[in-house]
Amino acid sequence: MPTTAELVALIAEPSESLSIEHKSWLDLSERHSQATLAKAVIALSNHGGGIVVFGMRGDDAVAGLQSLPRPDAIGRYRQDDVNAAVNRFAEPRVHCSLLFARHPNTNVEHAFVVVPGDEHVPVMSRRDHAGVISAQRCYMRKPGPQSEEPFTAQEWRSILDRCVRSGRDDMLEAIRIIVQGRAGVTPDDARLEQVVDFTSRAISRWNELTENLPSDDAGKMPLGRYELTFDLQNVPNVATLANLRDRMAAAGQTRHTGWGPFVTLHREPLTPYARERCIEAWLGAPDVERYQRTPAHCDFWQANLDGQFFLMRGFDEDGVQSRPAGTLFDVTLPIWRVGEAMLYVARFARALDDNASITLRATYRGLGDRTLTSWNGRRAIFDNRRCRDDEAVIQTQASAVEFEENLVEVMHPMLIPLYERFDFFELSAQMVAEELAEMRANRF
Template sequence: MSAQIEEYIDHPVENLHVEYKDWLNLSEPIHRANLARHMAAISNHGGGYIIFGFADPTMTSTGENPFDASHYTHDGIAAISQKYHEPAIHCDVEIAKGHVVIRIPAHANVPICAKANGPMVDSKVKGIVSGAIYIRKPGPQSVPITNAHDWSELIRRCVLHDSAALLKALGAALLPPTMQSSDRTLDLKEWHDATRAAYVAELGKNRRPGYLKSNYTQLSYIIEDGEKNSIRPDLLKQVLREVNFEMRDLVNTGWSILFPFDREPISPYFTSDPAVVERGPFLEQSLVSEVDSGPNFELWRVSPDGIVSVIRPIRTDFLEFGGWQELRYFSPNRAARELAELVRHAAGLALRFPEAQHVSFRCEWAGIRGRTINDELRDWSPRPAAKTDSVMSTGRWSIIELSSNWPAIVASLLGPVTRAFDPTLSLSKDWVAAEAQVWRPLGNHYP
């Protein structure tokens, strides 16, 4: 079960991207049509969840599903989408703490449209209407588009998806002219260092284990936009949520980087930092004080003008696996996966900046001295222990390369840290691409 899903189940709060439902008899056409409407609206909102087994409005659990469970499987939900949606929505379905959760991806380059009517009741179509395009509105409600304003965000996401597909198609051979945007690596270093200082202060304030201050992974990037565009602050959290759903086409492990939670007090908030005062207020989320699980003690910051950093423990220190001990191992496999998430996140966020041409990265692994290479799911031959305590890896690539050549970027950023263990260890882009085949354990039901 994903930690993000666990959060939604333990602390249910309905919002535009999460719909809580009591158990429905999905053999009844009216219930299938209503569910299809919510699925379409959430997909057109940028993705989200439908969680069954909660009473409305009390948000209390209603116990076991009393209806035919076959309707609550991947095949059962897919059948509903095949009947009512054009294009069909490829959802993941899982059971978590006795609740069925439908994970609904964002629409692609066209919105989800209803292609069939729901049942007729008293001479009226109920549930879903053929030809309608549904969106989410406060309430929350799943309602058809009725005015021009409702189209704006939906069209924006369609255009972004087309842009991403175009960048992949162009490939690394057709790069935009270089150096048309300023190199902001000094800004990135300042942001990276300030985020680390804030994280260390949070650990101390909350009396977390002392070794976390010097054993961490920190991943940062900055979008180079020559026109100095920025995302509207009031839209930044929703944009991050959209990007988070988009990057699950590559990595979908259940604890993704830069995920914006909703529950107070762990929901992201706007703040400022004297160390980066010229950046202005930025969005920050800290799980250090409110989350009890050690591997999830993390902090991230995102500025509206496209500078990002996330810092978290070295997660192999928290593995419940025979023979594993904290501060003992380093996994290149996990490091590659985290870097791929970062590169995919940067590619998605950069599309929100019309003039963006390049992204610079700054990645740091601290506390590796004395560790050896190992992974709980991969066999590594004995390698020397690292003799240096920290490694910094940097690089700068075009927006096109982020989409078309991401395995090579991950391999390049990973190289400095693996060579700290073994100077001869070179993990290629082909190795990264092969590893990526196991980065989606929570489902592969994507277009």
């Protein structure tokens, strides 16, 4: 489920994508509005999930999407009303979640309908409403973005492939419960040497960029950070940086959180740029007007023509105003953040060759005296488990197929040494599986 910060980002810096649809306020007591919402939800469900954002609409092409207050005639939405409206038209039934968040500037409360994407069959409409939706039609998301019927074989294939994958994930989860397997191996010394060398050069470059920032600036991630370095083998070379950029954009089409790995922003000086044999982005540049500039939103990343990826990010925990920075370590975030990055790189690699092998080395810095917690209350953490080490390095090597299809088995043994730093906390495979399932169900 998306966090409040992720929801606020959708209205503070709105940009529509295939998994996000912004709509003006709809009166869900009216059939026309019910049909409009149902069509959007059906299309998003067939896309693999997404979010409908209410109260963001504008006719001014220059100003873009604007925050609009809910009309007095329209009452505050209720989840039962949302699902009743959707399932008047949808077959099979789709159970959506309803969340709310306020715009940071207008203080307008917006509604968010979170659409799941775990159906094993395509979702279709079961009745007509003139000019909006037609019976026995299957809708999908298309560039624009817009919700339309699939017309080509490729469009139908994308819907059916998603349904097959959803069924396969359930089957693998059932097998996983019976037999807790492992995947991934310890990287060999030669590959680790390449990874460490690339990591060192990337950090040196980041030090150059942040040299003139104050020591306590969020862009310097002063209290802690993590670094993820990926190295791809058994893949053909990417010939040009433009081709690398396009392949990264394709891999980034699937987003499970609002601030995913290798974030691409489209305004200077935050937009990625070409540098030597790599694409580089630094999101910590000072004096840039933006909604959030916390350590967790000042990423630095590189990707090069040799199939190497580096991502540095500060801890989300250090940007929570109600909690003292530098003291907490959330029990679920490493699973979500590392897991999403692994899936991103696996998609990139498999687009080049299904036989791709991936080495991952992750370094966590600034762990000393942090206490394990669950900042959203989803996990019960007791005993004030504290970390005495300041740094932890974890690593694994597996195929791109294993990254995608056996992610729990790859991640669980890799993460155990990190969690053990917190007074021998025992990370269970079940918790990794549950959190990854929750993360993969999200679409942004």
